[in-house]
Amino acid sequence: MTPAxxxxxxxxxxxxxxxxxxxxxxxxxxxxxxxxxxxxxxxEADYDVLSVLGSTEGHRMRISALAELMRWSRSRLSHQxxxxxxxxxxxxxxxxxxxxxxxxxxxxxxxxxxxxxAPLHVESVRRHLIDILTPAQLQALAEVGxxxxxxxxxxxxGRD
Amino acid sequence: MTPAxxxxxxxxxxxxxxxxxxxxxxxxxxxxxxxxxxxxxxxEADYDVLSVLGSTEGHRMRISALAELMRWSRSRLSHQxxxxxxxxxxxxxxxxxxxxxxxxxxxxxxxxxxxxxAPLHVESVRRHLIDILTPAQLQALAEVGxxxxxxxxxxxxGRD
DNA sequence: GTTATGTGAGTGACGTGTCAACCAGGTAGA
DNA sequence: TCTACCTGGTTGACACGTCACTCACATAAC
Numbered sequence: 001m002t003p004a005x006x007x008x009x010x011x012x013x014x015x016x017x018x019x020x021x022x023x024x025x026x027x028x029x030x031x032x033x034x035x036x037x038x039x040x041x042x043x044e045a046d047y048d049v050l051s052v053l054g055s056t057e058g059h060r061m062r063i064s065a066l067a068e069l070m071r072w073s074r075s076r077l078s079h080q081x082x083x084x085x086x087x088x089x090x091x092x093x094x095x096x097x098x099x100x101x102x103x104x105x106x107x108x109x110x111x112x113x114x115x116x117x118a119p120l121h122v123e124s125v126r127r128h129l130i131d132i133l134t135p136a137q138l139q140a141l142a143e144v145g146x147x148x149x150x151x152x153x154x155x156x157x158g159r160d
Numbered sequence: 161m162t163p164a165x166x167x168x169x170x171x172x173x174x175x176x177x178x179x180x181x182x183x184x185x186x187x188x189x190x191x192x193x194x195x196x197x198x199x200x201x202x203x204e205a206d207y208d209v210l211s212v213l214g215s216t217e218g219h220r221m222r223i224s225a226l227a228e229l230m231r232w233s234r235s236r237l238s239h240q241x242x243x244x245x246x247x248x249x250x251x252x253x254x255x256x257x258x259x260x261x262x263x264x265x266x267x268x269x270x271x272x273x274x275x276x277x278a279p280l281h282v283e284s285v286r287r288h289l290i291d292i293l294t295p296a297q298l299q300a301l302a303e304v305g306x307x308x309x310x311x312x313x314x315x316x317x318g319r320d
Numbered sequence: 321g322t323t324a325t326g327t328g329a330g331t332g333a334c335g336t337g338t339c340a341a342c343c344a345g346g347t348a349g350a
Numbered sequence: 351t352c353t354a355c356c357t358g359g360t361t362g363a364c365a366c367g368t369c370a371c372t373c374a375c376a377t378a379a380c
Contacts, residue, residue, distance in 0.1 A: 007279035014290050017298035020305020021289065025185040027312050045336070064358060076337060078360055083335075100345045100358045119167035129181065130174050132311050133304060138177035140300035144293060145180020151292050152187050205366070224328060236367060238330055243365075260328045260375045 028129050035124040040117035045080050047121060050089065050106070050114035059106035062095065066104060089113055188289050195284040200277035205240050207281060210249065210266070210274035219266035222255065226264060249273055 010018060033044050042050070052070060053059050061069075067077040081104055084090045089110035095101040106114075130138065170178060193204050202210070212230060213219050221229075227237045241264055244250045249270035255261040266274070290298065 007282050008286065009282055010285070010290065013295065013298060013302070016302040016305075017293075018285060018290065020302045020309075021185075021188075024305045024308045025181075028181075028308060031312070043335075062358095067359095073338075074359060075339080075361085079336075082360085098346080098358080102359070122167050122169055125170070125178060126168065129308075130170065130178065132307060133177075135173065137300065137304050137307070138173060140297065141304065142173070142176040142180045144297050144301065145176075145184045147292060147297070148184045148188060148289075149180075152191070203365075222328095227329095233368075234329065235331085235369080239366075242330085258328080258376080260373095262329065 031128045032121075032124050035128075036117070036121055039120040039124070040113065042113065042117055046084060046089070047114070047117060049077075049080060049084065049104075050110060051118070053090070053104060053106045054111065054114040054118075059111060060093075060103050063092075063102050063104055084110075191288045192281075192284050195288075196277070196281055199280040199284070200273065202273065202277055206244060206249070207274075207277060209237075209240060209244065209264075210270060211278070213250070213264060213266045214271065214274040214278075219271060220253075220263050223252075223262050223264055244270075 029044070036042050036044060036047055040047075048070060049066075052066060053061060063077065063081070064074065066072075067074050070077070072080075081090060081092065085092060089107055091105045091107050093103045093105055095103050133141070189204070196202050196204060196207055200207075208230060209226070212226060213221060223237065223241070224234065226232075227234050230237070232240075241250060241252065245252060249267055251265045251267050253263045253265055255263050293301070
């Protein structure tokens with residue numbers, strides 16, 4: 001906070017890490033997103049929502065619970081659900097116990113979508129990331145992720 | 161492509177790496193973007209464009225060259241420049257040698273913006289990423305980035 | 321020179337995400 | 351009960367990125 005007269009610019013090694021960081025995520029994610037879209041007609045956001053709902057009993061969940069589990073803002077989830085609802089892969093339902101509340105439910109189309117998409121998606125993730133890296137590199141990624149998660153106080157470890 | 165009867169699901173170690181991958185980037189970038197916006201009123205996209213232009217002679221560059229250097233689509237850059245131009249931090253100029261061509265130029269406001277923003281941005285990057293990780297972890301990130309860059313044929317290594 | 325093709329750049333529609341505002345329904349205190 | 355506040359959820363405006371399309375100018379073929 002003191003107006004540093006000399007900012008601590010990055011060393012070369014730090015720059016390498018920073019540039020790698022900036023580049024690799026868009027690079028890999030764009031490939032995986034492209035595959036997902038072509039193979040299954042889904043966006044990554046669609047897939048994330050579907051995969052969570054696909055593994056709950058009744059294929060349904062309270063909207064606020066879903067948002068919290070995914071660490072999405074309510075607003076973001078609401079917009080996303082609106083788009084997904086228009087395409088018929090999820091449906092909103094009022095909940096009896098709380099006049100304000102609502103649930104999302106997978107439609108049959110939605111169940112089929114995630115069932116069909118999952119194997120292809122795994123292959124894509126392998127092809128563009130997992131199978132490219134050595135076990136040591138994968139472990140390093142997991143470790144860095146762990147450090148950062150702690151740093152940012154994102155407690156939960158569960159699945160996506 | 162053969163309809164795999166049994167998809168190769170991820171092992172636990174692979175899942176750890178994959179989930180870490182999915183989480184870390186948004187987590188860290190959101191923090192850095194927030195800092196940038198609060199400290200300097202710039203988006204990351206703004207900053208990227210400004211920082212490239214800030215280190216060219218004349219603070220100007222041919223639009224297509226800028227797009228290629230940044231690995232952005234022309235369209236993306238065009239939209240971005242439109243927004244930046246409206247805020248007065250860059251200006252478009254026609255180029256004499258080619259009736260189709262155009263250049264972007266930093267305005268005085270733009271020069272001031274990047275000059276003021278850079279030190280704060282470095283601090284932010286340190287705070288949210290670089291200073292948190294060990295040299296070994298930074299090196300691991302750089303290494304992974306290198307592997308992926310090769311895999312995706314993104315040849316150039318230069319700066320952002 | 322005229323025509324075909326290529327290239328630099330901008331545009332429009334749409335999906336996505338953020339923020340701030342809003343609204344309806346709950347809850348608690350007077 | 352009335353009021354104040356909280357909470358679940360939606361909405362609108364806007365920033366950003368992609369894709370497909372367009373338009374103007376350049377270049378090469380004839």
